[in-house]
Amino acid sequence: MPLAERNEFYSELRRLYPDLDEELLQRMGTEFEQVHIAGGEIVLREGEVSDALYILINGRLGATRQGALGLERVGEIARGEMIGEMSLLSGGRRTATVTALRDSRLLRVSNQAFLTFMQRHPSVTQSFIRLLTRRLSGAKSRSEQSLSTIALVPLGPRPALSGFARTLAAALESRESSCSVDRPRVEASLPACLDSSQAGQLAAWLDDLEQSHRLVIYLANDTADAWTRLCMRQADRVLLIADARDSGATGAVEELLRERTFGDLRGSELVLLHEPGHPIEATGRWLAPRQLLRHHHVRADDAQDMARLCRHLLGESIGLALGGGGARAFAQIGVLRALAEARVPVDVIGGTSMGAVVGALAATGLEADAILEHLRAALHHKPFSGLTLPVVSLLSGHRLQAMTRELFGDRQIEDLRLRYLCTSSNLTRGTLHVAETGSLARWVLASNAVPGIIPPLVQGGELYVDGGLINNLPADEIARRNAGPVIAVNVSGSARLSAGVEDDADLSGWSLLLSGRSKSVPSLSRMLVRAMLMASATHAARVREVAALYLAPELPGIDVGDWQAIDRLVEAGYAHAAEALTQWPVSRGT
Numbered sequence: 001m002p003l004a005e006r007n008e009f010y011s012e013l014r015r016l017y018p019d020l021d022e023e024l025l026q027r028m029g030t031e032f033e034q035v036h037i038a039g040g041e042i043v044l045r046e047g048e049v050s051d052a053l054y055i056l057i058n059g060r061l062g063a064t065r066q067g068a069l070g071l072e073r074v075g076e077i078a079r080g081e082m083i084g085e086m087s088l089l090s091g092g093r094r095t096a097t098v099t100a101l102r103d104s105r106l107l108r109v110s111n112q113a114f115l116t117f118m119q120r121h122p123s124v125t126q127s128f129i130r131l132l133t134r135r136l137s138g139a140k141s142r143s144e145q146s147l148s149t150i151a152l153v154p155l156g157p158r159p160a161l162s163g164f165a166r167t168l169a170a171a172l173e174s175r176e177s178s179c180s181v182d183r184p185r186v187e188a189s190l191p192a193c194l195d196s197s198q199a200g201q202l203a204a205w206l207d208d209l210e211q212s213h214r215l216v217i218y219l220a221n222d223t224a225d226a227w228t229r230l231c232m233r234q235a236d237r238v239l240l241i242a243d244a245r246d247s248g249a250t251g252a253v254e255e256l257l258r259e260r261t262f263g264d265l266r267g268s269e270l271v272l273l274h275e276p277g278h279p280i281e282a283t284g285r286w287l288a289p290r291q292l293l294r295h296h297h298v299r300a301d302d303a304q305d306m307a308r309l310c311r312h313l314l315g316e317s318i319g320l321a322l323g324g325g326g327a328r329a330f331a332q333i334g335v336l337r338a339l340a341e342a343r344v345p346v347d348v349i350g351g352t353s354m355g356a357v358v359g360a361l362a363a364t365g366l367e368a369d370a371i372l373e374h375l376r377a378a379l380h381h382k383p384f385s386g387l388t389l390p391v392v393s394l395l396s397g398h399r400l401q402a403m404t405r406e407l408f409g410d411r412q413i414e415d416l417r418l419r420y421l422c423t424s425s426n427l428t429r430g431t432l433h434v435a436e437t438g439s440l441a442r443w444v445l446a447s448n449a450v451p452g453i454i455p456p457l458v459q460g461g462e463l464y465v466d467g468g469l470i471n472n473l474p475a476d477e478i479a480r481r482n483a484g485p486v487i488a489v490n491v492s493g494s495a496r497l498s499a500g501v502e503d504d505a506d507l508s509g510w511s512l513l514l515s516g517r518s519k520s521v522p523s524l525s526r527m528l529v530r531a532m533l534m535a536s537a538t539h540a541a542r543v544r545e546v547a548a549l550y551l552a553p554e555l556p557g558i559d560v561g562d563w564q565a566i567d568r569l570v571e572a573g574y575a576h577a578a579e580a581l582t583q584w585p586v587s588r589g590t
Contacts, residue, residue: 032107036200039102039233044084046097053084053114058207059104060148060236063096076101079207102149102234103203148210150313151235153253154222155242162222164273164298165241169217171310178215181206183227206234215314224252232256237269237293237313244272244297248285267293271309274299283414287437294481297417308347308418315483317347318586320362321547323473324353324447324466325491326384326529326560327569330375331553332358332489334573337368339487342581348419348482350474352467355489356422356447360408360440363420372570378403379563384453394524397455401445408441416440421481422447423467423474427456432470434477452528468492475543485548485586491573493555529560549584551577 035054037043043054046065061077074096077083083098152168154161169180190202210216218231232238238257242248257268270292274280280297287295296312298305311317320339322332332355339346351359361371383403388396413420414437424446426433435443446457446464456463471477475488544550553576558565 032109032113034200035106035108036203037100037104037106038199039100039104039230041100043098043100043106044094046094048094050084050092050094050111052108052110053082055082055107055109056080057105057107058204059106060101061098061104062101063098065096079211100233101236103199103206103230105200105203147215147236147313147315149216149218149234149236151218151220151231151238153220153228153231153238153240155240155251155253156246157222158243160273160300161241161243162219164271165219168239168306168309169219171306172215172217172313175310176214176314178217179209179213180217180219181209182219183221186227220253222253224256228253229256237267239269239271239313240290241271241273242286244274244278244280244283244286248282248289250289254290267291269293270295272297276300276302280415280417281412284412284437287414294419295414296419304345308345311345311347311484312482317482317484318345319348319350319475319478319482319484319486320346320359321473321475321478321486321488321543322349322351322355322359323488323490323492324351324355324468325472325493326354327563327565328491328493328555328558328560329354329358330372330566330569331491331555331573331576333368333372333375334570334575335489335551335553335577336362336371337570338574338577338581340368341578344487344581344584344586346418346487347484348421348478350421350423350478351447352423352472352474353448353450355473355491356444356467357404357407360416360420360422360444363416363418364411365417372566374407376566378407381406383448384561393455394453395455397445397449400448400454401441404441404445404448408444411440413437413440413443419481421474421477423471423477424449424457424464425467425469426462427451427465428462432467432477433464434474450529452524473543475546479546486546487549487551488543488547489573489577490543490550490552491555493560548586549580551580553577 032055034057035043037059039059043061056077056079058079060079061083063074063077063083064071065074066072077098084094152165154165166180169178172178173180186202186205190205206216216234218234220228220231222228240254268290270286270290272280272283272286272295274297276299283295283297296305296309298309308317322329336346336358346362349359349363351357357375358371361374366374381399381403383400384395386396386399387394413422413435419436421434421436422443424433424435424443425431433446435446442457442459446459447467448454449456449465451465451469454466456465458464467474472492473488473490475486478486553573555569555572558569
């Protein structure tokens with residue numbers, strides 16, 4: 001080992017284990033083997049016999065195992081951590097497959113030699129115990145909590161694409177302790193850096209950048225060259241940048257994603273750049289040939305779109321969950337107005353039932369007052385009326401369908417300006433369905449199909465009904481897809497449903513009608529809605545744990561079917577949210 005490399009090696013070991021003496025360092029120099037692993041390569045495989053333990057000097061590793069539903073992500077290994085410790089203790093086989101998430105340098109030591117080191121040196125033992133405690137508790141390392149590296153990859157030679165990548169990198173650097181890296185910068189610091197003989201030195205240099213910055217941004221080329229390949233290997237997340245006017249076909253650069261192995265589980269995202277004034281449409285042609293975590297629409301020279309993308313990449317994007325509650329959902333329009341006045345940006349919207357309607361309109365880019373006017377006009381359809389032969393439902397659903405068609409037309413969820421999701425309940429499978437693509441009108445309709453009142457949506461031979469049956473406030477679904485805070489708005493209410501008659505009264509329809517007491521008892525539709533909301537009440541209690549801000553406006557005396565109370569509802573939601581926001585410590589956006 002050359003002198004400079006050996007000194008660097010010893011320096012790393014002293015940092016990891018401060019109590020190592022010079023004699024032990026010398027022994028480790030001979031008994032520990034240095035191993036260089038390129039991003040995407042496998043370090044060890046699940047099921048192999050354990051014969052050695054590894055210590056990560058620099059880089060990043062990821063662990064997966066085969067589960068009942070396929071490949072499952074176990075966790076990540078950051079600088080200074082060990083791998084193979086479980087099989088070392090058990091004396092058995094490897095419990096997971098470990099893959100390099102970027103170019104990495106490791107120390108390999110036999111199991112027996114490491115046990116000897118643990119006996120002689122307390123810091124090694126302490127580090128080992130801390131690692132086991134964290135792994136067994138399920139806690140995440142710093143590396144798993146947020147993105148550390150991003151590769152910006154233009155899909156094509158258009159100057160605007162590489163120009164946007166540099167503009168985005170500059171915007172991120174202005175917000176955080178970040179730095180951007182392109183090929184000229186690396187070659188200026190490390191000549192011949194892409195030669196295989198320099199792999200270890202380059203990996204250490206890049207790792208030092210990551211340790212000293214919150215975020216490292218790799219600016220890739222638009223060709224599948226060695227530099228672009230390295231950028232993809234190093235990235236926690238790959239952002240593919242494309243001109244929305246192009247065909248959407250995949251190219252040679254994207255073939256490099258196949259080399260990312262475990263990195264594919266962490267996912268890639270697509271940024272579609274739009275010309276000012278051009279409608280967002282036909283996004284599906286971009287999504288169909290790709291496996292993406294998500295996509296983003298950015299209009300040229302739009303500061304809000306750029307700020308939204310930056311918040312997402314920094315783990316600061318704000319989600320808004322809007323629950324169901326019939327007419328009471330109009331209070332959420334007041335919440336939207338209060339958020340706008342407080343300059344709290346909304347980046348991701350999810351809704352259920354009428355909350356899905358309000359959320360969908362907000363996701364198109366409409367402001368609160370415009371949403372109110374659209375809904376006020378659409379209510380002329382009387383969407384929750386229209387009796388039919390009660391074989392499947394009390395109402396035909398035609399009027400609700402007409403309202404959703406008038407509001408959303410042929411619009412697709414993936415074409416919305418903001419990220420949007422709505423929930424429905426799959427009666428066929430007994431599971432929650434979260435729609436993030438497809439016909440906006442159809443999935444909003446399904447989310448409002450109260451069982452027994454509105455007919456189910458039939459899709460692929462399966463039945464979909466109101467999402468409130470399982471999840472009436474999808475804050476948890478947003479939290480799974482969004483690293484930032486989530487605001488949850490619960491308008492379902494908790495008022496008691498009184499019988500309105502004496503004990504043991506005959507509640508058959510004919511008896512109530514003939515006795516003139518039919519208006520004293522709750523209607524069938526009210527009881528069905530109440531029963532549906534009760535079914536997801538347990539889940540609603542857990543929402544408070546997920547939400548960074550939980551809003552439940554007081555709406556006394558206003559029922560789920562009180563469509564004449566629109567203005568009162570909006571004002572009540574606004575007043576409640578405006579007061580709560582004065583106490584919420586969130587940075588204001590633009």
